[in-house]
Amino acid sequence: MFDGYIFTENSLANVVEDGKTAGFQMRTRIPYYRGIPLSMVHDVEVEVDGEAVPREDIRFTADDGEHWFTLEEMETVTFFRWEYADEATVRVLREGGLAPGEHEVLLRVSARVAYIPVPFSGEMKRTVTV
Amino acid sequence: MTIKKGVSLYSLQDAYGRGGLGLEGTVAAVEEMGTQGIEILSDEMIRGAARASEETLTEWEAIMERHPLERVSNDIFINSSLYKNRWLTLEEQVELLSADLRLTHRLGFPLVRIVSQTDPAVIRPTLPLAEKLGITMAVEVHAGMSFDHPMTEAWIKEMKEVDNPHVGLVVDFGIYCQRHPRVSTNYFRETLGVNEDVIKYIDDIFARGTDPRQFFPRNPENPDDYLFPEELTRHFRTFQDRFYAMMSTGYENTPLDTLDEYLPYIKSFHGKFWEVTDEGEEYSIDYGRIFTRLNQLGFDGYVCSEYEGQRFVLPGEPIADLEQVRRHQELMERHISDGKDDGADAAQNDGK
Numbered sequence: 001m002f003d004g005y006i007f008t009e010n011s012l013a014n015v016v017e018d019g020k021t022a023g024f025q026m027r028t029r030i031p032y033y034r035g036i037p038l039s040m041v042h043d044v045e046v047e048v049d050g051e052a053v054p055r056e057d058i059r060f061t062a063d064d065g066e067h068w069f070t071l072e073e074m075e076t077v078t079f080f081r082w083e084y085a086d087e088a089t090v091r092v093l094r095e096g097g098l099a100p101g102e103h104e105v106l107l108r109v110s111a112r113v114a115y116i117p118v119p120f121s122g123e124m125k126r127t128v129t130v
Numbered sequence: 131m132t133i134k135k136g137v138s139l140y141s142l143q144d145a146y147g148r149g150g151l152g153l154e155g156t157v158a159a160v161e162e163m164g165t166q167g168i169e170i171l172s173d174e175m176i177r178g179a180a181r182a183s184e185e186t187l188t189e190w191e192a193i194m195e196r197h198p199l200e201r202v203s204n205d206i207f208i209n210s211s212l213y214k215n216r217w218l219t220l221e222e223q224v225e226l227l228s229a230d231l232r233l234t235h236r237l238g239f240p241l242v243r244i245v246s247q248t249d250p251a252v253i254r255p256t257l258p259l260a261e262k263l264g265i266t267m268a269v270e271v272h273a274g275m276s277f278d279h280p281m282t283e284a285w286i287k288e289m290k291e292v293d294n295p296h297v298g299l300v301v302d303f304g305i306y307c308q309r310h311p312r313v314s315t316n317y318f319r320e321t322l323g324v325n326e327d328v329i330k331y332i333d334d335i336f337a338r339g340t341d342p343r344q345f346f347p348r349n350p351e352n353p354d355d356y357l358f359p360e361e362l363t364r365h366f367r368t369f370q371d372r373f374y375a376m377m378s379t380g381y382e383n384t385p386l387d388t389l390d391e392y393l394p395y396i397k398s399f400h401g402k403f404w405e406v407t408d409e410g411e412e413y414s415i416d417y418g419r420i421f422t423r424l425n426q427l428g429f430d431g432y433v434c435s436e437y438e439g440q441r442f443v444l445p446g447e448p449i450a451d452l453e454q455v456r457r458h459q460e461l462m463e464r465h466i467s468d469g470k471d472d473g474a475d476a477a478q479n480d481g482k
Contacts, residue, residue, distance in 0.1 A: 001317075001441040001442070003445065004443075004445060005148065029147065029148065033140065033143050033171070033174060034171050034173035034174040034207065035173050035174065035177075035179065036173070036209070037209065037212060039212055039213060039214070040209060040211060040212060042214070075213070075214050075215075076213075078212055078213075081178070081179065083177055084143070084146075084147055084173070084174045084175070085146065085147050085152075085175075085177075112211040112214070113207075113211065114207040114208060114209055114210060114211060114245055
């Protein structure tokens, strides 16, 4: 029911740093109706062409890159919030990024909310051309 | 003694966020609809929430000066699931609630709506602060967990024991559904392929004048676990069919007499709606019936539009939240005097 907020259209791009393609990233809205501390982001999952990206290769920022966190670090991040109005960026570290051509990329974001025993999730699969 | 119309900004989360209206744009939009009051979720629309900057708080005041609507309620949540590996202790929960009470005071709201299933043990330790700030704490009585749910019952028991005007209830009209919301049914049908036999079975439960929550036997160990009868489970072909049956327990047809019993404790209402039809009525909830009872009981306070249909808009279709809230405000305006002794509607009703 929050699927429509996940994986902003046309937001996927390779990330070039110091002349090298270090990975790729995409933007997403929160699968919930309010802002939450980052520790309540239960999980972020990415699949490329049906293959899951290793959890430790994912980086996350909810303030436009001012602070980046690994998913493991995020479990203790109670100070910084993902505001409802803001898009977060999910980056996948991968040398060379996504190869030119068409890919099926799935993004799934889950949040642990205050009073529902199971996390709220949203997911979206997009066919992207790099 | 009168019912007043408000809008919960929850209704317009899509226009606010994805639609880019922003806080002032959202407040201005509801002001134009002729509403009298607003309800906000500070975690949703006040940047920083309990740690909002002075700049954010000053901007909020300026917005309210430009759009002078009555501030009805701030809906707050205690983030008990803040950490992945444990639930917050009671002391930690009290600390978070206290921070939200202070924020609510700064934002100028006299009432906080506390989310269903909140541990009532937070009441006594925070009551002195709530009294000092002049804020009332009211738990939401929400469909799927209304008056007979153990957590709601526990809150009510504590509320009666402390017997203080700063502790009460916010009742959600979703507990007075007489049909399963059609937009929800359609969403499950179109996106998840839920079996028509399951859909009909649930609709028939409502047609009998009851609801799935009362109809299905419950697991005595877990009030949120329902035992579905074989005549239903034999229609389950996929997990989605079971999921639909489970989700249907989130709509209740609670007897209206509960209003008579609890009105002294009710601080405000959520005018829940999923779909205002082209005929101008809510598909599942008979507002005329509820407003008639509220006017007969002499309710003096707010009913705030709370649009839930945005969850069931089909993928790729636009969310018509502004249009639906506008229609809902018109619906409430038409019914606002239903059941009043001196109103024209009452005269009409007498003739029926």
